[in-house]
Amino acid sequence: MVAAAPTTSDELIYQVIGLKKQFDNGKVIALRGLDLEIRQGEFVAIVGKSGCGKSTLLQMLGSLDKPTEGTLNYRGRSIPDLPDPAAYRAHEIGFVFQAFQLLPTFTVLENVQMPMFEGKLSRSQRRARAVELLESVGLGHRFNHFPSELSGGERQRVAIARGLANKPSVVLADEPTGNLDSESAVQIIELLLDLHRQLGVTLVLVTHDMAIAERASRIIRMKDGRVLTDQLAISH
C-alpha cells in the first residue's frame, strides 16, 4: 500500500472539557475532569498505566458509555445527547479492539458486513464493499474462513476492515496490538498508519507501548483519570 502524507485540518473533531466518569456509585473514579481536543486527521496515541482511564475515555469518545459529568462534543454536538447514538457509532466511528471482537459464528466476509446493515447498501453492494476491504488488508484469500481459523494478526486485520466498513471519520483503536506477537503487532500498526494516511481518518489509539505511541503525531499521557502531558511525538 502506498502511503500518502497524513493531512491534519484545523477542524475540531472532539472537544472534551472536565470529563468525569464514575462507576459503582462513585466508589470507582475512572476520569477525574479530563480536558482534551482532537482535530480532523490527527493520529493521537493515548498512553498510561493500566487503570489510568484511557480505555474509559475511548468508550466515551465512541459513545459506548455516558460520562458522569463534563462536556464531550463531536463536531460541536454533545455525544451523550445525540438523538441517535447508534447512527454516530455506525457512520462516524470505526472500532478496533484488543480482543478483536469478531462474531465467531460468522465468516470473515460476514463479519465485515455487520456494520453495513445500518447503511443503505444493497446485499450485493455490502458484499462487494467487504471484499474490497478484506483485499485491502491482505485477506483476499480468507473470505470464507471463520475467526477461529485465523491467526491473531489476521483477526485484527478483519477487525480493522470491519471498522472501516461504513467509511468512518474516526477510528478508535483500544490496544489493537495487545494480543499480538511483536511481528504481527508491527504489521497491524503499519496497516493502521497506511489507512490513516490514505483515507485521512482521525486515528485515536490507546496503548501502553511507547514504541507504538511514538509512531503517532501526538501523544497524550494519562494518569489517574487526567491528562498528564499532551505533546507532539518526537518523530513529528
Next chain:
Amino acid sequence: MTFFTIVLRSLTRRPVRTCLTLVGISIGIAAVVTLVGMASGYEKGIGKQLDAVGVDVVVSNMSGGLMPKMFDASLQKKVAALPRVAETSTLLMRMMSVEDAPIMMISGREWGGFTWNRMKVLEGRMLKDRSEKAVVLGTLAAELLKKKVGDTLQIEVEELAVVGIVDGQSMVENGTIFLSLDVMQAISGDEGKINFLDIRVPPNTSKAEIALLCKDIKVIFPEGRAMIASEVVGTSQGFRVVRAMSWSTSLLAITVGVLGVMNTMLMTVFERTHEIGILLALGWRRRRLVAMVLCESALLGLLGGVVGVGLGVVGLITLGSSPGVRGFIEPDLNPKLMLISIAIAVVVGVVSGLYPAWRSSRLTPSLALQS
C-alpha cells in the same frame, strides 16, 4: 448475507437446544390440532348425521351430557299439533359399550318415522315391525362389532338378531346400531321415555319461521329446548364442555411451549450479551436487535407450528382410527385449523421473544462488551 442469515445462524448454532424448543412448541400445536380437530370432527359428524336423516329441528332436554336426559314421549302429540310441523319422530339414544366394542351409539327409533327413510339396505333386510327384537347395523358398526346378517348382538341382557346392514349416509349413522324405539325402551326399562324428538318442517319454510316454531315448542316444553338442526351441536352443553376441555388442554400445552421458547430466547440473549455488545458498538440500532431476537423466536414458532401440525395430523388420524372413537367421530383435517395453529405458534414465538428482546435492547454497549 441478509438479516435473515443472521437470524438463522443464531438458531443453528445450538442445534440441540433449538430442536428441544421446537419439540416443546410442536407438542402444544399438535395438541391443538388433535384435540380441537376431534371436537370439531364430532360437531361436523353430528351435523352430517342430522342432515343425512333429514331433521330440521331437534327437541331435547336442557340438562345432560353428550346424551341429554330423557323426557316423556307424550310431548310428540303436542308438538305435532303445532303449525309448521310436517313430521315428527321420537328417539331414545344411548352411547354404551356393546360386547367387545368399547363404546357404540345405539339408536332406538320410532318405527315408521322419517328417521328410517334414508337408510339404504346393503345386506339382509330392514326390521319387520316395531316389536321385532332385532337390529340393523350401520356399515362401520358391523365392521367394529365384527357382525354379519344372521349373527346375534347382545345389548344389556337382551340378545337381538342382526337382520340387516345399512348405509346411513353419514359416518355417525354408519357407526350406529339401529333398533325399534319400543324394543329399545323395553330393553332399558324406559317405557314411554325418549331423549330426542326430531321434527321436519314443510319444504320452503324459512329459518325465521323455524325459529318461531322453536319458540312455540319452548312454551309447551319449558324445561327442554328446540334447536335448529345445524345449531344442535354448537349449543349442546356437553359439546361445549368437550370444546372447552380441548382448548384448555391445548392452551396448557401452548403455555408450556411459550415458557420453553422464552427460556431458550432468554438463554440466547444471556449467552450472547457480549455479541450484542459488539453489534451495538458496530452501530446496530436497538430496534434492529429487538427485531433480530423477535425474528428468531418467531421463526422458532413457525418451525414448531409446522412440525406440530404434522404431528397433530398423525395424532388425529391415529385417534380417529382407535377403537373407542372410530364410528362416531370423524377427525377434522381442516386446513383452516392448521393455518390457525401455525399462526398461534408464530404468535407464541413472538410473545415469548418480547421479554428477551427487551432485555437485549437495554444493554449498555460498554458493559455488554465486558461480559
